[in-house]
Amino acid sequence: MSTEAPWLYLASQSPRRRQLLEQWGLRCELLLPDPHEDAEGLEVVRPNEAPATYVKRVTRLKLEHAVARLQRRGLPDGPVLCADTTVALGRQILGKPDSPEHAAQILRLLSGQRHQVLTAVALAHQGQVHQALSRSTVQFSSLTEAQIAHYVASGEPMGKAGAYGIQGLAGLLIARISGSYTGIMGLPAFESAQLLAAAGLAII
Numbered sequence: 001m002s003t004e005a006p007w008l009y010l011a012s013q014s015p016r017r018r019q020l021l022e023q024w025g026l027r028c029e030l031l032l033p034d035p036h037e038d039a040e041g042l043e044v045v046r047p048n049e050a051p052a053t054y055v056k057r058v059t060r061l062k063l064e065h066a067v068a069r070l071q072r073r074g075l076p077d078g079p080v081l082c083a084d085t086t087v088a089l090g091r092q093i094l095g096k097p098d099s100p101e102h103a104a105q106i107l108r109l110l111s112g113q114r115h116q117v118l119t120a121v122a123l124a125h126q127g128q129v130h131q132a133l134s135r136s137t138v139q140f141s142s143l144t145e146a147q148i149a150h151y152v153a154s155g156e157p158m159g160k161a162g163a164y165g166i167q168g169l170a171g172l173l174i175a176r177i178s179g180s181y182t183g184i185m186g187l188p189a190f191e192s193a194q195l196l197a198a199a200g201l202a203i204i
C-alpha cells in the first residue's frame with residue numbers, strides 16, 4: 001500500500017480547514033473563487049429551511065461552484081473538498097456577524113444556552129459526490145456584558161459562524177460540548193476521514 005499522502009483541492013477560505021487537513025498529513029491546493037465570481041445568495045437561508053437542510057444545500061452549492069471553477073481554469077483534475085459550518089439555536093440559524101455590534105447580539109443569544117453546530121463536508125472525486133454531516137452540541141456559560149465586550153474587542157468573532165471560535169478565546173467560555181471538536185472548528189476529523197476513505201483516498 002502506498003504511504004504517499006493524498007492530495008486534494010480545498011475550496012475554502014477558512015484557514016482552520018486548511019490547518020486541519022495539513023495536520024492530518026494531506027496536501028492541499030487552494031481553489032478559491034475568482035474576484036468577479038458571483039457568490040451572491042450562496043449562503044441565504046430559505047424560508048422555513050431547517051439548519052441541516054440548509055448546511056447540506058449550501059455545501060453542495062459550494063462544491064458545484066468549485067468544480068466549475070476547476071474546469072474553467074483548465075486545472076488538472078483532482079479531488080475537490082469543501083465544507084460549511086452553521087450554528088443553530090433551535091431552528092434559528094446564526095450566521096457570521098456583519099459588525100461587532102451584531103457579534104455582541106449573537107453572543108447574548110448564545111449566553112447560558114445550548115446550541116447545535118452543524119458542519120457539512122462534500123467531496124467530488126472521479127465524477128462522484130460524497131457528503132457527510134457532523135452535528136455537535138455546545139453549551140455556553142452565562143456571559144457577562146464585560147466578557148462579551150472583551151471577546152468582541154478581540155476581533156475573533158468576525159468571519160465565524162455564531163460569532164465565536166471554540167479553538168480561540170471562546171474555548172474559555174464554553175462549559176461543555178458533545179460531538180466533534182474539529183466539526184465545530186469547521187472540518188470534522190472522523191467524518192472527513194470516512195468520506196475520503198469512501199472515495200478511495202484513505203488518510204490512515
Ligand SMILES: Cc1cn([C@H]2C[C@H](O)[C@@H](COP(=O)(O)OP(=O)(O)OP(=O)(O)O)O2)c(=O)[nH]c1=O
Nearest residue numbers: 012013014084085160161164165166184185186
Ligand atoms: C463555531 C465555529 C465556527 N468557526 C468558523 C469555521 C468557518 O470558517 C466559519 C463558518 O463559515 P463557513 O461559511 O463554513 O466557511 P468560511 O466562510 O470561513 O469559508 P468558505 O465558505 O470559503 O469555506 O466559522 C470556527 O472557526 N470555530 C468555531 O468554533
